[in-house]
Amino acid sequence: MRDTALPIDDRGFSYGDGLFETILVRDGSPLLWKYHMARLQSGIERLALPRLDLAAFDSLPAQCGPGLKVLKLIVTRGSGGRGYRPPELAEPRWRWTVSAFQPSAERWFGGVNVRCCELRLGLQPRLAGIKHLARLENVLARQEWGDDAIAEGLLLDSEGSLVEATAMNLVWRRQGRLETPLLDRCGVRGTLLSALDDTLALHWLRAGLEALLEADAVWLINSVQGVWPVRRLDDSAGNCLKQWSLEANDAFRQAAHRQLGYPLNFGD
Template sequence: MRDTALPMDDRGLAYGDGVFETILVRDGRPQLWKQHMARLQAGIERLALPRPDLAAFEALPAQCGPGLKVLKLIVTRGSGGRGYRPPALAEPRWRWTVSAFQPIAERWFEGVNVRCCELRLGRQPRLAGIKHLARLENVLARQEWQDDAIAEGVLLDSEECLVEATAMNLVWRREGRLETPLLDHCGVDGTLLNALEAVVDIDRVRVGLDTLLAADAAWLINSVQGAWPIRRLDDSAGNCLRQWPLATSDAFRQAAHEQLGYPLNRSD
């Protein structure tokens, strides 16, 4: 069902009891559809939601029309139950909406400035990796700055381990190896990250901020924006912690953009 109002007793609206996916669609063709559907299914199973008819989702991208669009798909447990107690026989409810999209292309080639967030993510392995609807931690973290010159915020967990950015995954190169944080305690297991791991060697590691500061290059990635090289990292007070030179040939960004159909070079 397309974007229509949810009833006040919908559990996704009331408690964040559901999952969602945000999918880049190019001329009616979804990008990384397999990865998005796999994560959606993983989230449905993790929350013990009744499985909706996933085949019904297959027709949605073609309805997005020409051009570059973002398809947002939400699945909730539906209504019922008493308080936090879910209904014994839930009837899941799903909605979808489409919006036009234009990526910020200069960030691909000029890099971005990012900051460290003060907020620390709580560890909850049962929710780690999936894209559930209860994103208040990310909202509070993004609320920490209003400066448009800061593109993103880096998040650590309660044990001071690197996790992700507020809406993107984090990858860096250190001693010739690509690394990304382990996401078994918290964070979102990105679909672009998953796709890249099938074609590029990326080690998942549990490390602190010092490891990122020791890297010789770093990127933020997701399946809508593509890959942004990090140019500068500040602390939460705006003090520069590290600057990185932009590479003349960014093989990692190019590998990411091959997955999404984005330009590999400025002249493309």
């Protein structure tokens, strides 16, 4: 069902008891569809939602029309239950909406400034990796700055390990290796990150902020925006921690943009 009102007793509305996916669609064809459906299925299993036939969603991208669009799909447990206790026989509810999208080519090739957030992510392995609806930590982190010159904020967990940005995954290159944070205790495993893990030698590790200070290149990525090379990293007070020179022929960005059909080089 397309975007229509949810009843106030819907558990996704009341408790964040559900999941969502945001999918880039080009002329009716979805990008990274199998990865989105795999993450959605993983989320259904983690939240113990009733089994859904994901094939029911296969026709949605074609309904998005021409051009570049973002399809947002939301699945909730539905209504019912008493308080936090879910109903024994839940009837999942799903909605979808489509919006036009124009990515920022300036950020692809000119890079971005990012900051460290003060908020620390709590550890909850059962929810790690999936895209559940309860995203208050990300909302609070994004409230920390209003300067449009800052494109994103980096999040660490309660033990000081790097996790992600507020809406993007994090990859860096150190001593010739592509590294990315382990997402086994918190954070979202992005679909672009999963696709790149199948094609590149990504090293997943638990590391603190010092890993970025030792890196010679840093990128933020997601399946809608593509890749933003990081140009400057500030602490939460606005003090510069490190700056990076951008690479004209950025092999990592090119590999990611092939997955999304985005330009590989400036002027393409």
